[in-house]
Amino acid sequence: MLLQTAQYGTGQTPNYDSGPEPESNHPVDKELGIENGDQLFPISSEQRAYVQKYIVKNYFYYYLFRFSAALGQEVFYITFLPFIYWNIDPYLSRRLVIIWVLVMYIGQVSKDILKWPRPSSPPVLKLETRVIAEYGLPSTHAMAATAISFTLLISTVDRYQYPFALGLMVAVVFSTLVSLSRLYTGMHTVLDVVAGVLITAVLIALTYPAWTLIDRLDSASPLFLVGVIAVPFFLCYNYPVSDYYSPTRADTTTILASGAGVTIGFWINHFFQLVSEPTQSLPVIRNIPPLTADMVVLSLTKFAVGIVLTLLVRQLAQNLSLQVLYSWFKVLTRNKEARQRLEIEVPYKFVTYTSVGICATTFVPMLHRFLGLL
Numbered sequence: 001m002l003l004q005t006a007q008y009g010t011g012q013t014p015n016y017d018s019g020p021e022p023e024s025n026h027p028v029d030k031e032l033g034i035e036n037g038d039q040l041f042p043i044s045s046e047q048r049a050y051v052q053k054y055i056v057k058n059y060f061y062y063y064l065f066r067f068s069a070a071l072g073q074e075v076f077y078i079t080f081l082p083f084i085y086w087n088i089d090p091y092l093s094r095r096l097v098i099i100w101v102l103v104m105y106i107g108q109v110s111k112d113i114l115k116w117p118r119p120s121s122p123p124v125l126k127l128e129t130r131v132i133a134e135y136g137l138p139s140t141h142a143m144a145a146t147a148i149s150f151t152l153l154i155s156t157v158d159r160y161q162y163p164f165a166l167g168l169m170v171a172v173v174f175s176t177l178v179s180l181s182r183l184y185t186g187m188h189t190v191l192d193v194v195a196g197v198l199i200t201a202v203l204i205a206l207t208y209p210a211w212t213l214i215d216r217l218d219s220a221s222p223l224f225l226v227g228v229i230a231v232p233f234f235l236c237y238n239y240p241v242s243d244y245y246s247p248t249r250a251d252t253t254t255i256l257a258s259g260a261g262v263t264i265g266f267w268i269n270h271f272f273q274l275v276s277e278p279t280q281s282l283p284v285i286r287n288i289p290p291l292t293a294d295m296v297v298l299s300l301t302k303f304a305v306g307i308v309l310t311l312l313v314r315q316l317a318q319n320l321s322l323q324v325l326y327s328w329f330k331v332l333t334r335n336k337e338a339r340q341r342l343e344i345e346v347p348y349k350f351v352t353y354t355s356v357g358i359c360a361t362t363f364v365p366m367l368h369r370f371l372g373l374l
Helices: 002-009 059-070 074-088 090-114 141-155 164-184 188-214 224-238 248-271 293-329 336-340 344-371
Strands: 012-015 031-038 038-040 053-056
Touching: 012 344, 059 164, 074 293, 074 344, 090 141, 090 188, 090 248, 141 164, 141 188, 164 188, 224 248, 224 344, 248 344, 293 336, 293 344, 336 344
Parallel strands: none
Antiparallel strands: 012 053, 031 038
């Protein structure tokens, strides 16, 4: 009943009759699958049912839940997490990244182990395309939203002075909107979402006693860096084999590599004393400063500079790693399907996003200091 309400009661009228395909940012090849940027995701004939016509009758719910769904996607992580690090609190950012990586890895692996299908279409109307080839249980959108919002709440309640009720309300609203958006877009069942939230709650409860260790990772032995690189790469390379290709392995590699890069970046900052005035460790009681125009301009400037440099490093690392791998395995550079091969996809993704993590935590602050933004 809740799933049907999310699909039809909010103003979407599906049409399963034959006709012209709706406009989409993701072109579809009827023989191969979904093409998304530089990746090609083969899908089965059943999965092609996502090509549906629909009429939006309630634009408020439509845009609310489409926006809420975006809060659980890469575009949010690549903006929100660096913004926290560059403008608010590096220690909070580190905790958020580590917990996010752990939760997302458990969720992604669980999908390909359980192999629980997404809702059938029809009757469900699916509004997203990229993850159509992934399995459904648990909802990693719900897991990520719950992990980020409640990790942020737990980590700040003893560090900043603000009404706890307000923080709790923000965390609940944020995670609820993202979770409900997965029902509205037809990508998950209620069971998928509830399972994702419960798994995250258990992981937060189990890992909470070790959160203080996260705050001391930057002072670990240099040998620690070997494990930071080797363990995530091993987990990515030995990711559960799926019956058909899906972007799950690539996304998991991106997540683990980003976490490895951030951890390495923090260690580099500490070891080489690149942070002139290190932030005090958690917990520290602080007053939240009033928001001023100068603060907003400074924060947006630091964010813009950081994102530009990070994207440049991402593109450079991706191009160089792909050129080396294509040359090593004698693959044509225009062969898009070659990027899905295990021996190419995992190394190039891992190198690319490890570089991104190091850049965001080490080189971006150095650039900020050089430009007088710190």
